[in-house]
Amino acid sequence: GAGVSQSPRYKVAKRGQDVALRCDPISGHVSLFWYQQALGQGPEFLTYFQNEAQLDKSGLPSDRFFAERPEGSVSTLKIQRTQQEDSAVYLCASSLVGTGGRSSNQPQHFGDGTRLSIL
Amino acid sequence: GNSVTQMEGPVTLSEEAFLTINCTYTATGYPSLFWYVQYPGEGLQLLLKATKADDKGSNKGFEATYRKETTSFHLEKGSVQVSDSAVYFCALSDRQGAQKLVFGQGTRLTINP
Numbered sequence: 001g002a003g004v005s006q007s008p009r010y011k012v013a014k015r016g017q018d019v020a021l022r023c024d025p026i027s028g029h030v031s032l033f034w035y036q037q038a039l040g041q042g043p044e045f046l047t048y049f050q051n052e053a054q055l056d057k058s059g060l061p062s063d064r065f066f067a068e069r070p071e072g073s074v075s076t077l078k079i080q081r082t083q084q085e086d087s088a089v090y091l092c093a094s095s096l097v098g099t100g101g102r103s104s105n106q107p108q109h110f111g112d113g114t115r116l117s118i119l
Numbered sequence: 120g121n122s123v124t125q126m127e128g129p130v131t132l133s134e135e136a137f138l139t140i141n142c143t144y145t146a147t148g149y150p151s152l153f154w155y156v157q158y159p160g161e162g163l164q165l166l167l168k169a170t171k172a173d174d175k176g177s178n179k180g181f182e183a184t185y186r187k188e189t190t191s192f193h194l195e196k197g198s199v200q201v202s203d204s205a206v207y208f209c210a211l212s213d214r215q216g217a218q219k220l221v222f223g224q225g226t227r228l229t230i231n232p
Contacts, residue, residue: 035220040225042123043222044222045220056219091162093220095218109165110155112162113162
């Protein structure tokens with residue numbers, strides 16, 4: 001596609017429900033990132049994939065958060081037993097190449113995000 | 120760990136005014152530095168970047184210079200327009216590992232005609 005696509009744009013869930021957020025990266029992009037952006041704050045890193053391998057999940061706030069990218073393209077971020085503090089915009093970004101070397105400065109392209117509200 | 124500190128907003132200017140948004144960073148090694156912009160109702164877009172000391176990134180009349188000695192990457196524009204109204208984020212990425220971005224808290228800029 002032309003850009004990173006995220007769905008849904010808006011999600012409202014009751015506390016305790018499970019949610020799944022989808023990211024379609026730019027075709028051919030190797031790297032995929034998830035970020036969480038609280039209201040009035042900058043995005044914070046959650047997790048990173050290179051193709052289908054999840055190489056860094058150090059930013060996931062708890063074991064209720066789980067991400068996958070089984071075929072190295074589309075990724076899903078799942079939040080189980082949602083809490084009110086999970087309310088945020090979840091951003092997905094992709095970039096062309098993997099880690100390290102001179103190519104490590106490829107820019108990340110962001111989707112418009114999914115705004116999650118937990119009631 | 121790595122961190123980015125931005126000038127707090129909101130910032131309100133008149134059209135054609137000079138803009139500076141301060142950004143300083145703390146990092147191990149030699150990070151790459153970025154400015155991202157978020158226009159109302161849109162996603163984050165890369166505005167400019169610099170990958171080594173003394174590099175100047177520029178785009179759409181905006182400039183920022185990578186200053187290693189002061190660990191800064193201040194954003195400047197000589198004459199702002201109403202269309203520049205947006206939220207601006209300074210960010211860094213480590214050259215090693217996952218290149219994950221570390222963002223500042225963002226600065227909301229409003230330009231009045």
